[in-house]
Amino acid sequence: MSQSLEAYIERIRTSPVSDFYSSRWKSITDPTLLPTISRRDLIETPLSLRRYERRSGIVKVVWDASIPFLSEWSFTSIAEEELGLRAARPLIFLSDPHEAIEKAMWCYQHDMVPLVEERSSEVTLYAARKFRCDALITDPSSLPRVLPYLKGKSDPLSSMTIISDSFEPEVLLPYAHYARKIDLVFSFPETGALARAVLSEDPLFTVLPNCIVEYLDDYLVVTKNAPLTTPVIRYRTNIPAHCLKFSEGEGVIRDSSNRV
Amino acid sequence: MIERKDFVRIGDMTLADFFASPLQNAYDWVVRTTSGTSEQGPIVSVMNLSSGSEERQGWYFDAERTIICMGAFNSRVLSALSLDKYGNPYTCAILAVDYRDLAPELTGIISDFAPERIIGFPSFLARLIPYISPEVGSGVQKLCLGGEMITPVLAKLFASSFPNASYCLLYAAGEIGSISETTCTYLPLNYYHPLRGVTIEILDPDETGAGDLLVSKVLHGGISIEKYRIGDMARIHKNSCPCGYNLAFESLGRKGHDYIKLVGALLLRAEFDRVAIGMKTLFEDYRVEASQVLDQRTVKGKIHIQVFRIGLPGTEAFTTEIADRFSRELFLTPSQTLSDLVAADVFLPLSVEFTNVPFEQKHKDVKLFLKIA
Numbered sequence: 001m002s003q004s005l006e007a008y009i010e011r012i013r014t015s016p017v018s019d020f021y022s023s024r025w026k027s028i029t030d031p032t033l034l035p036t037i038s039r040r041d042l043i044e045t046p047l048s049l050r051r052y053e054r055r056s057g058i059v060k061v062v063w064d065a066s067i068p069f070l071s072e073w074s075f076t077s078i079a080e081e082e083l084g085l086r087a088a089r090p091l092i093f094l095s096d097p098h099e100a101i102e103k104a105m106w107c108y109q110h111d112m113v114p115l116v117e118e119r120s121s122e123v124t125l126y127a128a129r130k131f132r133c134d135a136l137i138t139d140p141s142s143l144p145r146v147l148p149y150l151k152g153k154s155d156p157l158s159s160m161t162i163i164s165d166s167f168e169p170e171v172l173l174p175y176a177h178y179a180r181k182i183d184l185v186f187s188f189p190e191t192g193a194l195a196r197a198v199l200s201e202d203p204l205f206t207v208l209p210n211c212i213v214e215y216l217d218d219y220l221v222v223t224k225n226a227p228l229t230t231p232v233i234r235y236r237t238n239i240p241a242h243c244l245k246f247s248e249g250e251g252v253i254r255d256s257s258n259r260v
Numbered sequence: 261m262i263e264r265k266d267f268v269r270i271g272d273m274t275l276a277d278f279f280a281s282p283l284q285n286a287y288d289w290v291v292r293t294t295s296g297t298s299e300q301g302p303i304v305s306v307m308n309l310s311s312g313s314e315e316r317q318g319w320y321f322d323a324e325r326t327i328i329c330m331g332a333f334n335s336r337v338l339s340a341l342s343l344d345k346y347g348n349p350y351t352c353a354i355l356a357v358d359y360r361d362l363a364p365e366l367t368g369i370i371s372d373f374a375p376e377r378i379i380g381f382p383s384f385l386a387r388l389i390p391y392i393s394p395e396v397g398s399g400v401q402k403l404c405l406g407g408e409m410i411t412p413v414l415a416k417l418f419a420s421s422f423p424n425a426s427y428c429l430l431y432a433a434g435e436i437g438s439i440s441e442t443t444c445t446y447l448p449l450n451y452y453h454p455l456r457g458v459t460i461e462i463l464d465p466d467e468t469g470a471g472d473l474l475v476s477k478v479l480h481g482g483i484s485i486e487k488y489r490i491g492d493m494a495r496i497h498k499n500s501c502p503c504g505y506n507l508a509f510e511s512l513g514r515k516g517h518d519y520i521k522l523v524g525a526l527l528l529r530a531e532f533d534r535v536a537i538g539m540k541t542l543f544e545d546y547r548v549e550a551s552q553v554l555d556q557r558t559v560k561g562k563i564h565i566q567v568f569r570i571g572l573p574g575t576e577a578f579t580t581e582i583a584d585r586f587s588r589e590l591f592l593t594p595s596q597t598l599s600d601l602v603a604a605d606v607f608l609p610l611s612v613e614f615t616n617v618p619f620e621q622k623h624k625d626v627k628l629f630l631k632i633a
Contacts, residue, residue, distance in 0.1 A: 046372040056344065056352035061361050061369060068365050070372055072353060075344055088283070097333070097358035104337045105344070113278075113289045113306075116333040120295060120594075123302045127293045130275060130304040 005212075005225040006031055012052065012231055020050045021233060036221055036236040042190060043069045053229045058105060060098035062189045071190040072229040078102060079109035080226065081193050082208045084183045085161045086110075087135030091128045091149075093117045093142045094163070099189055103137050103163075117142075125149040136160045136179065140167065143175055150178040162199070163187050165239055169201055186244060191232045194222050195246065205244055207251030214253040215241045261463070261474065262488040264303075267435055271305035273483050278306040285310070287345065290338045294434050303435050308480035309341070318428050318442035319379055319404040320346035327373070328356040329380035329388050331524075332434065339379055357388060359524075366391040378422075379404040382414050383524060386559040389421050397421045406430035408521070409513045410449050411632050413552045417559060431511060433490055439475055440509075446502045450512075453505045460509050461487065462496055469495045470512055513630055520550050520630045523561040523606055525592035529628050535589045542582055543567035543574075545619055551631040553608065561607040563598065566615055574614030583612040 009031050013022050024035050042050065047059070047070040057074035083106065090107055092114050094100045100116050107114040115131050117124045128149050135158050138146060143162070150157070160179035162172065167184050176182060182199040194211045197203035207213050212223040220239045224232040246252045262270070278289060288310040294303045320342040328339045336356045343354050355373050357366075370392055378385060382405050389397075400422045406429060410418070418425070431440035431452045439460070440452035447453070454460050455477070463472035473494035474487040493512035500506050514520060520527040527550055536546055545568040553562050567574070567582060587599040587610050601607040 048372060048374070054350045056347055056349050057354070058340065059353050059355040059373060061355070061357075061366075066363070066365065068361070068363075068369050070355075070369060097360060098356065100333060101336055101340055101356050104333075105340055108286045108341065111283065111286045113283070113286050113291065114337075115291045115293075116337055118293055118295070118333050119331070123293060123295055126302055127291065127304045130272075131291055131306075132279070 005223075008225055008227070009034070009233065012233065015052055017054075018049060018052050020045055020052075021231070034234050036216065036234045038236045039064050039069070039190070039238075042071070042230075043067055046070075047072060047230070050230050052231055053227060055229065057229060058098075058102050060102060060189055062098070069190075073102060073192070074229050075105065075109065077192070077226065077228050078106050081106055082196065083137070083161050083163075083185055083193060084196055085135055085137060085159050087112055087158050089131055089133050090114045090135040090137055091117070091124075091131075091133035091146070093124070093136060093138045093146050095139055095141050096189065099139075099163070107137075121145045134158050138162055139164050140172060143172070147175075150175070153178070156180050159183070161185055163193075165237070166243060167203065169199065169203055172199055173201065188237065190230070191222055191224065191235060191237075192228075194224075195244070202245065205246045206249070207246060209251075212251050212253060213246060218242075220244070262485055264489070264491060267303050267305075267488070268301065270479075270483065270485060271303045271435065274305040274307070274479060277480065277483060278308075287341055290334060290341065292334050292338075292434050293332070295332075305435055307338075307437055309338075310480075317346055319430065323347040323377050323379075324351040325353050325373060325375050326355070326377040326379060327370070327375045327388075328354060329378060329384040330356075331359070331381065331384060335434070357384075359387075362387060362391065364391075367393060371396050375400055377402045377404065378425075381405065381407045382410050382418075383408055383521070383559075386414055386417060387524060389417060390558055392421060394421075398424055400425045402426055402428055404428045404430070406432050407434075409511055409632070411552055413554045413559060415449055417554055417557065421557065433475075436475065436477065436479060436485060436488065436490075439477070439490075441505070444501060444503045444505065444508075447508060451497070451508050451510050453501070453503075453508050460494070460496065462494060463487075463489065465495075471495075473509065473511075513632060518628075520628050522550050522630070523552065523559060525561060525596075525601060525606065527563070527592060527628060531591055532586075532627065535586055538589070539582060539585060542578060543569045543614075546627065547619055548628045549631050550628065555608075558605070560605070561601070562611075563607065564611045564613065566613050566619075568615050568618055570616070579612045579614060583610045586610055586612070 055074035059070055059072045061068050062071050090112055092100050092103050104114050104116050157179040159181040161183050163185045165188050184197045184203055185193050186195040187193045195205040195207045197205040210225040214221040218241050220237045220241055222235050290307045292305050292307050323343055328336050330336050340354055343352055403425045427443055429443045432438045438455050439458055441455055444453055459476040461474040463474050465471035470493055473490050473492045475490050476486045478484040495510040497508045518529050547566045549564045551562045552559050590598045602609050
């Protein structure tokens with residue numbers, strides 16, 4: 001485990017503003033043995049007790065089925081997310097209204113002026129044609145609603161970024177010819193982007209910088225070595241390990257009992 | 261004079277200006293889309309934020325934990341950009357509530373967030389209030405509202421829900437931006453001083469001075485609008501104000517000819533006509549009076565229809581039939597009828613009344629009226 005991550009974990013452990021992690025870590029000092037947390041821990045702990053940084057930003061309501069919790073992201077952290085998209089006028093078409101606002105702020109921080117989907121898809125797609133949107137940030141469930149716009153374009157989009165915690169390539173591949181480049185971004189609202197892959201029949205994800213993906217008890221456990229307002233350290237997802245294929249390299253730990 | 265239908269062309273001009281301008285700072289631009297609630301289609305425009313932003317600072321300056329309650333996503337984005345720019349750099353946290361969040365579980369979420377400021381539309385805030393506990397409401401210091409009238413019903417609701425909050429009000433339109441300065445503490449609710457550089461006039465004032473509000477202002481890039489009929493009724497007051505600005509206008513709400521927005525629903529004249537035609541054997545003419553009512557801490561819509569029938573007086577059976585048919589067949593949202601909204605406790609049940617006296621026909625055939633109570 002890198003020195004910077006050890007230092008970050010120590011900073012979290014000794015933080016005077018929150019004991020969300022230190023109360024769970026107790027006397028465990030080996031970073032490789034820290035207990036995992038899950039969405040249940042986030043739901044059961046108010047945001048005010050999970051906040052480690054004080055910087056301006058966005059607070060999102062994350063719905064876990066019918067139970068909500070809050071996730072806070074500073075503007076600085078939002079800007080550092082790696083979504084892989086470079087365009088002038090991206091269209092943001094996401095089913096999650098909070099993700100839509102956050103991704104809009106990400107666009108602005110990367111010198112892009114976005115158009116965000118309104119409640120009427122018809123009005124949005126009309127606006128997208130007027131605004132000459134040249135890229136798309138979306139999720140798998142929203143793609144069918146964007147299809148009329150994609151079909152109506154004479155040229156493919158410069159890029160498309162599909163954000164989700166799970167992907168069905170066979171459902172997404174029919175959209176391949178609507179953009180010159182299509183990236184799949186593995187992400188949760190509470191963790192941000194973790195890994196990225198080019199759309200193919202068998203996508204191979206590359207873990208993003210400062211992210212760690214572990215295979216633990218057949219599920220994926222993720223960590224972000226970044227000073228987030230609500231840090232992500234050994235966060236157990238509900239994603240079975242076999243659902244996503246990761247390329248070998250830094251950031252992937254296949255056997256959590258045998259770490260660097 | 262510019263009508264709303266002309267604004268499609270003006271919106272195109274702002275787009276052309278955006279495409280032609282080198283992008284120096286993305287934060288200076290926001291794409292605005294209006295839904296096109298009357299017969300006009302959507303208006304798409306690009307707003308330049310680099311000038312004329314002073315009036316917004318009152319909403320955003322030094323903001324801390326702020327809830328945004330706006331329906332349109334482009335409005336939420338505009339607010340988020342402004343809060344990033346003017347809010348407290350360490351403690352400004354923005355929660356943009358969506359209609360899909362409105363569920364009992366939201367109460368705990370909002371308590372956790374503990375807002376000190378709420379920015380948005382009065383009607384959306386009214387829908388949010390049932391999910392704000394009295395304890396949390398007493399912690400709200402500032403209500404930054406605009407886009408709609410604050411009716412006496414809403415004012416009473418806000419006063420009881422946010423006893424420690426002051427108002428910061430703004431009169432603006434999505435397609436042209438701010439029209440007023442932010443709140444002058446000497447003015448009553450729904451009174452505004454025009455923004456410096458904006459000219460306001462009243463078209464066809466009646467004996468009380470009320471008439472169509474016309475707005476003239478420079479948008480950006482040299483694009484200006486002259487005498488834009490914004491769709492609201494207003495009255496001008498030229499009295500000396502202790503703040504020193506001796507011109508104010510009183511917003512009287514939407515004109516109500518074609519549509520009325522009420523508790524998140526849209527009452528369309530054309531939709532009422534459509535349903536009424538199917539009952540032409542029952543009555544000859546109708547008038548609709550819509551209003552808001554306060555039911556405990558919830559603002560609900562109320563519709564009362566008067567129908568004119570020649571000859572035989574209307575019986576209770578006929579009244580009931582007309583009420584049932586309007587309720588079942590009248591769509592107030594793209595997917596919900598009045599019956600649906602009554603079942604969802606958004607509207608009170610429809611009331612219908614017969615009259616044998618023909619309605620007065622003026623040169624403007626108005627059938628929809630919003631009662632400000």
